[in-house]
Amino acid sequence: MMKAFARRIDPQKNSQKSNSKESATSEGSEVGISYAPPPFQLEASEIPADPSDPSEGKKQGRVQGNKSVNKSTAHTPVQRIPRSPQATPFEGKVIPGSTPIRENPDLNSRRLIDVPRNHPVEVLGGDAWLHCRTRIGVQDYDGYISHEQIKREVDFTNTTDTGNAYTSKLTMFNHTFAITKEVNFVDSGGFAEGAYVRLRTRTISAIRSYLDRKYKVKIESPEGERQHGDGEYPIVLSVAHNSSADYSVELNGGEAGTSYMSSSGGEIYELGQPGEGMIPDITLAHEGSHMVLGASDEYANARVPARVLTDDHSLMANYYVQGVDEAEIKVRHFGFLVYQISAMFPDRTISIVE
Amino acid sequence: MRQLLEKSGISFIVLFTMWVSGCGQSSEQNIDSSMQNIFENYLSGKIEGVDYRINYDIGDDFRGKTSMVLWGNGKYRIESSVTQGRKTLNIKGTVADHQVIDLTQCMISKKLWEVKHIRPIPGDSEPSAKITITSGDKTHSVELWVGEIRKTPAFKEVQDLILSIIKRESNNEILEVGR
Numbered sequence: 001m002m003k004a005f006a007r008r009i010d011p012q013k014n015s016q017k018s019n020s021k022e023s024a025t026s027e028g029s030e031v032g033i034s035y036a037p038p039p040f041q042l043e044a045s046e047i048p049a050d051p052s053d054p055s056e057g058k059k060q061g062r063v064q065g066n067k068s069v070n071k072s073t074a075h076t077p078v079q080r081i082p083r084s085p086q087a088t089p090f091e092g093k094v095i096p097g098s099t100p101i102r103e104n105p106d107l108n109s110r111r112l113i114d115v116p117r118n119h120p121v122e123v124l125g126g127d128a129w130l131h132c133r134t135r136i137g138v139q140d141y142d143g144y145i146s147h148e149q150i151k152r153e154v155d156f157t158n159t160t161d162t163g164n165a166y167t168s169k170l171t172m173f174n175h176t177f178a179i180t181k182e183v184n185f186v187d188s189g190g191f192a193e194g195a196y197v198r199l200r201t202r203t204i205s206a207i208r209s210y211l212d213r214k215y216k217v218k219i220e221s222p223e224g225e226r227q228h229g230d231g232e233y234p235i236v237l238s239v240a241h242n243s244s245a246d247y248s249v250e251l252n253g254g255e256a257g258t259s260y261m262s263s264s265g266g267e268i269y270e271l272g273q274p275g276e277g278m279i280p281d282i283t284l285a286h287e288g289s290h291m292v293l294g295a296s297d298e299y300a301n302a303r304v305p306a307r308v309l310t311d312d313h314s315l316m317a318n319y320y321v322q323g324v325d326e327a328e329i330k331v332r333h334f335g336f337l338v339y340q341i342s343a344m345f346p347d348r349t350i351s352i353v354e
Numbered sequence: 355m356r357q358l359l360e361k362s363g364i365s366f367i368v369l370f371t372m373w374v375s376g377c378g379q380s381s382e383q384n385i386d387s388s389m390q391n392i393f394e395n396y397l398s399g400k401i402e403g404v405d406y407r408i409n410y411d412i413g414d415d416f417r418g419k420t421s422m423v424l425w426g427n428g429k430y431r432i433e434s435s436v437t438q439g440r441k442t443l444n445i446k447g448t449v450a451d452h453q454v455i456d457l458t459q460c461m462i463s464k465k466l467w468e469v470k471h472i473r474p475i476p477g478d479s480e481p482s483a484k485i486t487i488t489s490g491d492k493t494h495s496v497e498l499w500v501g502e503i504r505k506t507p508a509f510k511e512v513q514d515l516i517l518s519i520i521k522r523e524s525n526n527e528i529l530e531v532g533r
Contacts, residue, residue: 160478162476162478163475164477164478255531255533256531257500257531257533258413258417258479258480258481258500258501258533259479260476260477260478260479260480260499260500260501261477261480262473262475262477262478262480262501263477264473266477267501269533273417273418273436274436274529274530274531275436275437275438275439275440275529286479287478290478290479297416297478297479299414299415299416300415301414303476303482318415320416320440
C-alpha cells in the first residue's frame with residue numbers, strides 16, 4: 001500500500017512552515033505555499049534508466065531512475081552539490097578535511113588559502129568552479145572552490161504539541177536527503193563497566209533502525225514534463241555522539257524510570273520502565289523521534305487536549321496498547337520535509353512516499 | 355484644624371499604602387503557608403483525621419501511573435499500573451497513625467509548599483508527579499515534571515516516604531520508582 005504525504009506548491013501564497021504538528025491531519029491535502037528560489041537542483045534525473053526495462057516514456061523513465069537510486073546508490077550518497085547551483089547565494093560548507101579557495105576558476109590558479117572542513121562559505125554562483133566568499137580569522141577571501149568540495153545543509157526546528165522545540169540538520173546530497181543530529185550523551189553514573197557505551201550505541205542504533213530509510217522524498221514536475229531534479233530520494237537519518245554538541249541526553253545506569261526529551265535535553269533510563277528490566281529499542285526510537293524529528297506524542301494526555309490521537313500503530317502512539325511489534329514511524333512524521341524541500345523546488349510537487 | 359486634616363490625610367495615605375502592600379503580603383503568605391497550616395492543624399488535632407487527605411499521583415496511561423490517597427486516620431486507597439505486566443492493581447487498607455504523622459512532619463520539615471517547577475513546560479513523554487493536601491474545602495498541591503524530581507530533594511524525600519508505604523502495602527507488587 002502506497003502512502004504519501006504530498007504538497008503542491010502555489011506560488012501565489014507565501015507562508016513558510018516547518019512544523020510537523022499539522023501533518024498528522026493534513027495528509028494528502030493540498031496546501032498553498034511559496035518559497036524562495038531553489039538554491040540548487042538535485043541530480044536524480046541524471047540516473048540512467050535500466051536498459052533491461054522495456055517500458056518507455058518519461059514517467060516510466062523516472063520510475064527506473066528511482067529503482068536505480070534505491071539499489072545502487074542508497075548506501076553511497078554522493079556528498080556534493082550539483083556543479084551548477086541555480087539559485088544563489090546560499091551558505092555551503094566544505095566537505096573534506098580542507099580545500100583550497102583559488103583566485104580563478106582553474107585548478108592551476110593561485111591558492112588563496114585552505115578552507116577547513118565544515119567551514120561556511122557563501123556560494124555566489126558558478127559552474128563546476130563555484131564563486132565563493134568566506135572569512136577565515138579576520139581576513140575575507142573571494143575566490144573559487146570546486147563544487148565537489150561543498151555541501152549545503154540547513155538547520156530545521158520542529159516544535160511538538162507540548163511546546164518543546166528540537167533542531168536537527170537537513171543535508172542535501174545528490175541522491176539522498178540526510179537528517180542528522182549530534183547529541184552529547186552524558187554518563188550520569190550507575191553503569192556497570194562498558195554499559196554506558198553499550199546503551200549509547202544501542203540508542204543510536206535503535207533510532208536508526210526505526211527511522212532511517214523508511215521513506216523517500218519524491219519530486220515531480222506538475223505538468224508531467226520531467227525536469228532536472230525530479231525523482232525519489234531516500235531519507236537517511238542518523239544520530240551521532242559528540243561531547244561538544246549543544247543538545248545533551250543523560251543516560252542513567254542501573255535505574256528504571258521514565259525516559260523523556262525536552263527542548264533543553266533529555267533523560268534515558270537503562271532499565272526502562274519499572275518491570276521492563278532493560279529499556280526497549282522502541283522506547284529509544286520513540287524518544288529519538290522527539291529529539292530528531294520533533295514528532296509529537298500521539299497518546300491521550302489531559303494536559304494537551306488538542307493532541308492528535310492515532311490508532312494506526314504509530315511509533316509515537318501508545319504502542320503498549322496498540323502493539324509493540326507493529327509500531328513504526330509514519331509518513332506524516334516526515335511531512336515537515338515537504339516544506340523544507342519545497343523551498344528549493346517552488347514549482348514542483350513534493351511528497352513523502354514509501 | 356488644617357494641620358490636623360493634613361496629618362490625617364497623610365496618615366490615611368500611609369495606612370492605605372501599608373494596607374494595600376499588606377494585602378499582597380498576606381495573600382502571598384496565605385498561599386505559601388496554607389498548606390503548612392493544614393499540616394500543623396492536623397498534627398495539633400485541630401483537624402480530624404477523616405478531614406485530612408494526602409493525594410499522590412504520578413505517571414500517565416502510556417508509561418503507567420500510580421495514585422494513592424491517604425487519610426489522616428491511616429486509611430488509604432492505592433491504584434497503579436506500574437506492575438509486572440502493566441496490570442492495574444487496586445488495594446485499600448489502613449496504616450498506623452504514626453505513618454501519616456511521620457509523612458506530615460517530613461512535608462513540614464522539607465517545606466513541601468515551596469516546591470516549584472524548574473522548567474515551565476514538561477518534556478515530551480514526560481508525565482508529572484503531584485502531591486495534593488486537602489482539608490475541608492481547602493486544597494493545595496505541588497507538582498513537578500518527573501525529570502525535575504531528582505533535582506528537587508524536598509519533593510524527592512517526601513515522595514520516598516510515600517513510595518515506601520505504597521511498596522510495603524502492595525507487597526512490592528507495585529514497582530513505582532517515582533521518576
